[in-house]
Amino acid sequence: MRGIVKKFPTVTALNGVDFRVRRGEIHALLGENGAGKTTLMRVLYGMYRPDAGEIFVEGRRVSINSPKEALRLGIGMVHQHFMLVDKLTVLENIVLSLEGIRIPFEEIRKRINEFSRMYGLKINLDAKIWELSVGEQQRVEILKTLFRDVKILILDEPTSVLTPLESEELFKSLKNMVQSGKSIILITHKLDEALRICDSITILRKGRIIASEIKRDEATKLDLVSMMVGKTLDFKPSRPEKAEGKIILEVDSIKVLDDRGNVAVKDVSFVLKEGEILGVAGIAGNGQRELVEALTGLRKIEKGSVKILGVDVTNAPVEKMISLGVAHIPEDRLRYGVALDLSVSDNMIMKLYQRKFSRKVFLDKIAVKKETEKLIQDFEIVTPSVDTPVGFLSGGNIQKLIVARELSMNPKILIASNPTSGLDIASTNYVHWVLHRLRTSGSSILLVSEDLDEILALSDRILVMREGKMVREFEGGASASDIGLAMTLKMVEPPHA
Known part of the structure; x- marks a missing residue:
């Protein structure tokens, strides 16, 4: 060429x-x-x-x-x-x-x-x-x-x-x-x-x-x-000290079906603590997508319960989960993360317009533009303007937009599926820094990722999901080979309480 x-x-x-x-x-x-x-x-x-x-x-x-x-x-x-x-x-x-x-x-x-x-x-x-x-x-x-x-x-x-x-x-x-x-x-x-x-x-x-x-x-x-x-990257993600905070999210024996009606999540239980990053590792197609969708109001829970700060939110709608401070970085960014025909600014405020940018029945367009430009700068999103349709952006920049929007909500709970998928090393570095900062400020993060390096670098605890079940729990700092074996071999040891 x-x-x-x-x-x-x-x-x-x-x-x-x-x-x-x-x-x-x-x-x-x-x-x-x-x-x-x-x-x-x-x-x-x-x-x-x-x-x-x-x-x-x-x-x-x-x-x-x-x-x-x-x-x-x-x-x-x-x-x-x-x-x-x-x-x-x-x-x-x-x-x-x-x-x-x-x-x-x-x-x-x-x-x-x-x-x-x-x-x-x-x-x-x-x-x-x-x-x-x-x-x-x-x-x-x-x-x-x-x-x-x-x-x-x-x-x-x-x-x-x-x-x-x-x-x-x-x-x-x-x-x-x-x-x-x-x-x-x-x-x-x-x-x-x-x-x-x-x-x-x-x-x-x-x-x-x-x-x-x-x-x-x-x-x-x-x-x-x-x-x-064209510059040196300063932040290197490091495994944080173990969180000892109160329980923020409690998942008890939930059962979730996939789109074909088969059981995808089988009797899964775990807790997420305040100021903790809980990693979920596993090969794609082992129930991670259905688990995340169930926890964010996108999929029905057939059995079991989900509680946030002791309040039952089982099968609560998406709007309710957002109001409770739950942010979500989806696995499939194009299907669930953005509206491709809408502008960058419209997508950036998609979850916040009712609270942060509304003036009764009107949007505060100046505030919307200012907030969007700030997030574009912070996350280095490459776009001609805030009015550009998202469909014109590269895949990595669409992912940056979603991450920027969700993290800007200052969530109590962030449920993130492969948050750095498709991102370059500088963007990945920045997202890891923001996740680390969120955790330090007291937010709780459920990190579902197929990148073991990411899981190992950021997580306090690590759950391994296989065939719809949580088959093992590891402390942060476990070896990649041990986790990889648990992902690929049938294990019978249940997660620790």
């Missing part, structure tokens, strides 16, 4: 970008949220037409005007935001992606099952997409792309919702691919991954190339951070 320029209303996303990938290599593309990484790859995949520049594939100049043309050229992409049809099954979505290719259903099923075993991507082919967790939906996207015989495979944050074990299995498959001559482009915010598995690294900042084709033995993690961010 030579001299690639891509402009959107009020912003130049790519400004003369040169990018090269060699055959048989894994090439990392790094940069902060909004740096232009995904935009560049969408140009390569034919989703965006560049305003200037050239693309060459195997030395031949090509014009890529659609994903179909990209696939014909052997270029495939797994997106950060999934492109699946919710009402169709996993198998039907895979078949739909094979437009123009006639293969019997059972042959497709057989081959997908082979891919599933090969890459450790367990999935129910007959489940509908809307019934799946975010992690499971990502597995569908990976399988859907692997089914096509591509020469260049673009992966946008592929491990953001995978466990370390699942990530390792994926890395093994990527190594096998490059050994057969395929090229992998890996968009990631996980610098340790880039340094460990990638052959070359290119860094984007604000739509321009800062460094290209860095060999992994030529740079350290600190070098990459400096090039990406």
Whole structure:
């Protein structure tokens, strides 16, 4: 790719970008949220037409005007935001992606099952997409792309919702691919991954190339951070002292069903104390989503009870939970976190307009603008203006917006599902600092995350959720290997009282 320029209303996303990938290599593309990484790859995949520049594939100049043309050229992409049809099954979505290719259903099923075993991507082919967790939906996207015989495979944050074990299995498959001559482009915010598995690294900042084709033995993690961010990051999350506060949230023997009517949360009990971060670790699809939705008023609790400061709030509506000081960072940011057609400012005050910004029947627009601009600055959200529709923002900046809104509520209880998913290292660093500050000020945090490093760094206690049950409890500072084993093996030891 030579001299690639891509402009959107009020912003130049790519400004003369040169990018090269060699055959048989894994090439990392790094940069902060909004740096232009995904935009560049969408140009390569034919989703965006560049305003200037050239693309060459195997030395031949090509014009890529659609994903179909990209696939014909052997270029495939797994997106950060999934492109699946919710009402169709996993198998039907895979078949739909094979437009123009006639293969019997059972042959497709057989081959997908082979891919599933090969890459450790367990999935129910007959489940509908809307019934799946975010992690499971990502597995569908990976399988859907692997089914096509591509020469260049673009992966946008592929491990953001995978466990370390699942990530390792994926890395093994990527190594096998490059050994057969395929090229992998890996968009990631996980610098340790880039340094460990990638052959070359290119860094984007604000739509321009800062460094290209860095060999992994030529740079350290600190070098990459400096090039990406342009500054030194001061805060390092540390495990806090054990909380001894009063019980704020009490969950007693709750039972919750998934969208198919099956039991997803089975007799789960735990307490969350004042000024405590309680981590919940587990592989995606083991009941975490249903648990969080039940605790935030989005899903019915069939049995058991939930109390806040001793008051029964079982099956209380969302509005009631918000009024009690419960904030929620959802697992699926696009479905539950934002309204894509509304502006940044509208989304930022979505939960606060009745209390903080209302003047009887009118909104205080000046106050709304001032608050939004402050949060944009504090969380370094890249947006042309407060009036920009959220749908124009990058995935990482949408996540920043949600985190900024929820944390600005100064909640008594924060229930956070993968709060730093898709965020760059600077943004992750800042979110960890804010969570640490919230905890110190007395807020209670239920941190549901598939990032074990995050869980270990921030949590006072750690619960492991497997097959809908809390199978183990660990003190903060436990080893990642012990927690990983509890996540993947059937354990019978109950959580401590």
